[in-house]
Amino acid sequence: MRSDHNRVPADLLTLTDLSKAYPGVLANDGVSMGIRAGEVHALLGENGAGKSTLVKMIYGLVKPDSGHMALDGQPYAPAEPRAARAAGVAMVFQHFSLFEAMSVAENVALGMERPPRLRDLAARIRAVSESYGLPLDPGRIIGDLSAGERQRVEIVRCLLQDPRLLIMDEPTSVLTPQEVEILFQTLRKLRDEGVAILYISHKLHEIRALCDTATILRRGRVVGTCRPAETSAREMAETMVGAAFAAPARLAGTPGDVALDLSGLSVASPAAFGTSLRNIHLSVRKGEILGIGGVAGNGQDELLAALSGELRTPADAIRLQGRPIGRLGPAARRRLGLLSAPEERLGHAAAPEMSLSENTLLSAAQREGLVARGFLRRERMRAFASRIIERFDVRTPGPDTAARALSGGNLQKFVIGREVLQRPEVLVVNQPTWGVDAAAAAAIRQALIDLAAKGAAVICISQDLDELMEISDRLGVLNEGRLSDIRDAASLTPEEIGLMMGGAHGMEVAHV
């Protein structure tokens, strides 16, 4: 760690004492930092640390309450994104700001101030995208593109405006390792051309590989700056979290009988741009954690729905302890011991406006006996909710708090706890630690490991490779609705998993 206050004059963008408050939260509290031309500058912090608010202020989407910014020594206060773009600031969003039903060229045109005619623009898109090793077909519809290709559209949209500062918000969360490598080569090339890049992430090994400087935020404040290449990941993580925390411990056990078996499962996706599952074979044994990796949108949601019973399949395609259950609905499957926790916490796993104790009803009504002759047993609901809160360290005033009022990490602990405490035979979770801070994520992973140790079978669908490597016994990957061969997790390297994910999806590595 080092502190450095003397390089202000050389900075392209200087932030001085920026503050922004939302009702009940101080999102940014006197943030000062500088970004130089020709450097990749990491903005590091946990969820809710204030990274997004800070870059939204730079991009003109949010106005700071106090403090000021300077670009190239000139005062800089963009009233709207248009002004920011005119000043040479471009941004690639975490959740892509793309329009699915429109073509690549139209999407690019929408991000420009004075777009040329579509035909001329298409030629420029081809030229720019190829010179940065990101080939794109301007005529294709966004809805048909993979996540990696969509990100290219966003990047090319920025590049066409010759930005001086490029902001990337969590750019690798949807990419395979190979696609990440292509992205990094592009970013390095841009850096060498003198573009300043502000790179937001919480993935430490990426930051160490790519970034020249890092600013670490915690609870809206700058808590440190460092040179990532010279700082250990552990040091950065502890600055980020503000405390040391224990990584989950995994004990090798001997798996028991087959608990859940899928043979030739094919389901059409109910969503407009969804991915249908094709001929999926897998089996998971008691006491085992099976990891399912893959980039978002390759059939994860459909697989969870097919397992939870929201999507029906031919009876024989899914067997729970030998019994065909493909035709059964979610309630019947729960009764047999197959529980699940979907990715979307608010609105799918939990009803936002209802209290935690009412939310226990959603999945635990039968197994915990929360209903008698059609009437709710409120005392039992409260007791069960309190038990989850206590056992899973859910930070909340009590079981009568509305689900919406909980932070993402706390609600996720509640949702996972609700299923784990019902002593499932098989538990299926999708993205169990998505958007959850590091300490809560470690607790959730530990809970899954403990559950397996007690003899349950666990299927963990996740896009976080590190998570899967950490907890899985065996690992498979979903790619375009197909499941790869399932392999022993310990014998796999990230590169091999990346290839299982479809590699770079036919995208070429940048020749730079």
Add this chain to the structure above:
Amino acid sequence: MNLGHIDPALLLAALLVAATPILLAAIGELVVERAGVLNLGVEGMMITGAICGFAAAVETGSPGLGFLAAAGGGAVLALLFAGLTQFALANQVASGLALTLFGLGLSSLLGQGYVGIKPPPTPHLDLGPLGDLPFFGTVLFSHDIVVYLGLALVVAVWAGLKYTRSGRILRAVGENHDAAHALGYKVVRVRILAILFGGACAGLGGAYVSLVRVPQWTEGMTAGAGWIALALVVFASWRAGRVVLGAWLFGGVSVLQLNLQAAGVAIPVEYLSMSPYLITILVLVIMSANRSRAPGSLGRVFHASG
């Protein structure tokens, strides 16, 4: 029964006239929905336009001013909807239904003094020698200006959505309002303008019923045309060209069934009267079976969260 009395040229000419009110209302609603707003108040805005146009035409003696007033009336009612849904963030379905009920009530209140009066006739456009062409003269070149205005509007909307920057922004807002906002587009402003345009179009369509098709004022005289226009937009997969086909189909069956009634076909009148609604929806359902997709943000409340 004598089907020989039905003249195909007159039938086709009448089809264009019968199709015009729903064509106008539907093309307006198409723009509204492409901007991501579902306004179920089309029927209410149509009937309000019908009485505003009728009253203005009777009072001033000018059908042209009548149509202008109708567009204004429809737009004012739409402004109410825009205020409710874009600023008060009210539910669009409920607001739209309320708008229809409000429009029906308001129009019968405004129309109390106008029952049984004949409006000034809307002149037919004199297209010179074109009007004298055999068959085509009768079918295509013997109409009033609003028929051509309606068709021109469809072409303008189609081209505008497809080829202009404003059209692209409007589609972007309807497709993904969060992304449009993130890129710096004024989602609420675009939507309000679209809603006003939709209201004006519905008003014009209503006035065409009261000033040309019928022409007189009776309560509830739009008789569900607004609902058909709504259905048309959905089943036409939000495409301008298909809206025209649907409107012509509806107009055609309406006219044909009247002719059949007059010719004394042995089918109960009730079945004939319901046939335009039934056939239009049936055909459009079949047409829209292929991969049609609603605008991504249709009907969703937009709230800029910063």
